[in-house]
Amino acid sequence: MITQTSHRDDTATHVLTRARTTAPAVAAAIGHIGTCPHLPRWTDRTIQITADLDGHRKNARAFHTAVSTAPCSCHHGIPEQLLADVARRWADTLDAGIWYGQSAHRSSPEVREHSRHQYEQAISDIRHYTDWITSGTAAQTIRGSW
Numbered sequence: 001m002i003t004q005t006s007h008r009d010d011t012a013t014h015v016l017t018r019a020r021t022t023a024p025a026v027a028a029a030i031g032h033i034g035t036c037p038h039l040p041r042w043t044d045r046t047i048q049i050t051a052d053l054d055g056h057r058k059n060a061r062a063f064h065t066a067v068s069t070a071p072c073s074c075h076h077g078i079p080e081q082l083l084a085d086v087a088r089r090w091a092d093t094l095d096a097g098i099w100y101g102q103s104a105h106r107s108s109p110e111v112r113e114h115s116r117h118q119y120e121q122a123i124s125d126i127r128h129y130t131d132w133i134t135s136g137t138a139a140q141t142i143r144g145s146w
Helices: 004-033 050-069 078-106 109-134 137-142
Strands: none
Touching (some): 004 078, 004 109, 050 078, 078 109, 109 137
16 A cells, blocks of 8 residues: 555655756756856756755746846857756746645645646656757757857
């Protein structure tokens, strides 16, 4: 028999593991595009506990805001848009993971399954997106380089 606590623990472990293994791909995409002194430092902290998810999410939101609102001569056009989009997508993915973790003990099986699917889809989407960027395909598709 699966208890409520073991289901919650399994969900938390799953969320943390998927986020921990995806974070380096997100950081690699940010690094591939390039950062500058006008932007907040992209966190390289390892995701180990649930609080780390929130720390990464806050960092991604701050990074997105800075890219989207701060005038910067280092990035403009497509690179700026890609940086903002990667940061937003990562923050949204972490939101989905946090929600999935919370739904493990508060929600009906249907809501838990829906939130699990949303998180898995977000993880898959960000992995494909970051792979597209770091493979060089983004630059070829956009017909430019940065």
